[in-house]
Amino acid sequence: MLIIDTEKTRALLPFEQLVPALAQAFREEVQVPLRHNHAIHPDSAMPGCMLLMPAWNNQGFLGIKTVTIYPQNAAVGLPGLHSTYMLHSATTGAPLALIDGNEITSRRTAAASALAADYLSRAQSSSLLVVGAGRVASLLPYAYRVIRPIQRVAVWDINPAQATRLVDQLQADGFEAQVADDLGQACAAADIVTCATLSTTPLIRREWLKPGTHLDLIGGFTPLMRESDDACFDGTEVFIDTAEAPMKAGDLLSPLQSGVLQRTDIRADLAALCRDLHPGRTGETQITVFKAVGTALEDLAAAQLVYLQVTNN
Template sequence: MKTFDAAATAAQLPFERLIPALSALFADPACQVPARHVHEIAAPDGGPPLTSLLMPAWLPGRCYGVKIVNIAPGNAARGLPGLHGAYLLFDAVTGVPLALMDGDEITSRRTAAASALAATYLARPDARWLLVLGTGRVASLLPAAYAAVRPIEEVRVWARSPDKAQALAESLRAQGFAAEAAPDLAAAVAWAHVVSCATLAREPLVQGAWLAPASHLDLIGSFTPEMREADDDCFRNTELFVDTEEALRKSGDLLGPLARGVITPADLRATLADLCRRTAPGRRTAMERTVFKSVGTALEDLAAAMLVQAGG
């Protein structure tokens, strides 16, 4: 069995290879993704429990994989990160273990790649100006992911902490991007061809009134019912797409507008699988505004893990 640490895992996942790998697996109807398992493990001292998430997926006749993510709220007091993950890949016929790899790198890179994959169908072909909200691991990867599919020329970064926004902008400049911090969120949203949100916000940050015609809004962070990155106006007079239909049941960005009648399930244009299988169109006109809401799927983890194993 091969073992890949974080650096080795990341090295096998350049976006130029990862995005096509995601597309191929989304287009493959044979890929199976059952519901994830959630387990709570009590803390011996009565503190907050360890929550373990098990996310399986398999491609019959080829590979079976499971990502295990452990969330330990008590780790802050221990001086440790609160989240740890690992990915196990097996032969789907024999059950033989093939590889163990870093789950955090798998998650962050496939998340950014899924947004870029959606943008190949939804963002205007000449999209050059990218606004990133957030400064975490996924946010830091978004410019490179988008640059693999669109002619990104300028990047602006907004965060609640101006110092963190400036630090990420400096890091992006070191990577060769023309990047700067954006102190005025409304002005930055109005400027952008693509607005990509990777935050943990619980109240809307982006207002639909700020979005420019023909823009593309990418919502990554709202993966629970309590989280929101966009207000209701972001979903009015727009074309809505999701990574999977599970987004309609999990994301606060969609649950709120659905409950208030701003959108209905019938307003969903397509999933990422529909787009990759060419059973539904993406952007249809030059001036339409598009929204892509993702909550993540184990299919993306499997695609990334298979790429790591094959390359290593």
Template sequence: MKHFDATATRAPLGFERLVPALRAAFAAEAQVPQRHVHAIDNASGDKGTVLIMPAWSEAGFLGIKTINIFPGNGARGLPGLHATYVLYDARTGVPLALMDGDELTAHRTAAASALGASFLARGDARRLLVLGTGRIARMLPAAHASVRPIEEVTVWNHRPEGAEALAAQWRAQGWAGARAAAPGPEGLEAAVRQADIVSCATLATAPLVRGEWLAPGSHLDLIGSFTPAMREADAQCFAHARTFIDTPEALTKAGDLLDAIAAGSLRAEAVQGTLAALCRGECGGRTRPDSDERTVFKAVGSALEDLTAATLVWQSSLAEASL
């Protein structure tokens, strides 16, 4: 079994390759059982969640990701998410590779965010606001710039020093105008009102974005919360907006959606479609590239995305070995 460390896992996952690969994967057929979710409640008071996510495809690959989420890690200076991924031959069950699940998760999540925006954000969207400063949040400008003409990048975080540090990191990477939003709720409101795309990649359990702040024509991207207890947007974010989800599982797992349905600002049957439906052309995205309609994309993640990214890493290694 081959081992891919973080550097080797990361190398083939450029968004110019990964986003189209995800689009093709969602348009094709694959087997993706519902994830297994287990709550961890330690005697020390630390709480976490373990997810086990399998998937297999007609291409002959089977993958299983184990992912541990501990929201309290931020106070320890540690990432809130840690994952491992094992890729197998789906015909024989033979293990092929152990990969860095953190890199796979971050890249595929940011790529799915961009894939959703490729259908739902205005064609001229250039101002991106990122909520959060974790591994996934750091990748969102590059991901969205692969599908939209992003020029201005702003970050907000409940820890202002984290936002300032990430903005500086982006500037060092070539995003000359990257900046941190003003701290606190007032700073967040001002940043949301100015953004074409608002992308939330947090582990929040209380709404951060309010619907009254969202500008006409804006696209709200919710990719952080993945349990009924987590939420990044209030119920009004879904009112008078066209809402899309990554998979049907989002309707039972996402606290944002469950709150909106309970409040009456969203009906489950009014959800416009999934990523698969968008990629297959079974439903339309934004009605016009320049329209003032608001769109929302809610993702809880799919094992198909992990399998697609892992397959890309594996096939890239075979191609390099044959040179």
């Protein structure tokens, strides 16, 4: 069994390859059971949860990702999310590789965000607002640069020092980057607004979004997590990554419960977009919203990409 560490995993998942690999995976038949979600010490000072995410495909691969989420870790200087990925043969069940799950999770999340934006944002979108400055958020400008001519990046984070560190990194890599002091003004100036936080209260207001904006919500994945207000789903074109999103995402559950959003208002999922069953954006002035909770399909596609590069070289 191969053991593929963080640096190797990162090097083998460039967005130029990962975005099209995800698109291909969404076009194929992949078995993805509903994830298991387990609360860990919910009444303690450091509550957490564990996710178990299996998937298998017709190319002979079976995998499972374990994820632990501890939102309070930031207070002690640790990441809020840790994960591992075990890849098996779907034919024999034999273990093939243990792969760094943190890199798979963060890079496939950013790549899926960019993949959706390829269908849902305006083709000439050049300004990006990143809400959040953690591991996933730090990758989003690089993923978006694969599918759009991104030149200007603004970064907002509840921790201004963390936003500044990300801006410094982006500037060093050639982006016109700056810290967003006023979130509302930054939203109004952006072609694409992408959110990757663990927020439990809405951050983005509908009134801040100009016509033609694409709003990407990829941070929240539980009923208690929110990155947008209900009004963001009122009169906008709403898309999701998978059918799990309306069952588990607070950003969708709240407007569904209030009646602002109806199930029939959700236009399509990412598989339908990748299979050309829905055209995605159809006008320059539409406000599009993509809500993702993540899927084991993406993890498996990333792990397969890593494994095949290692074994074919």
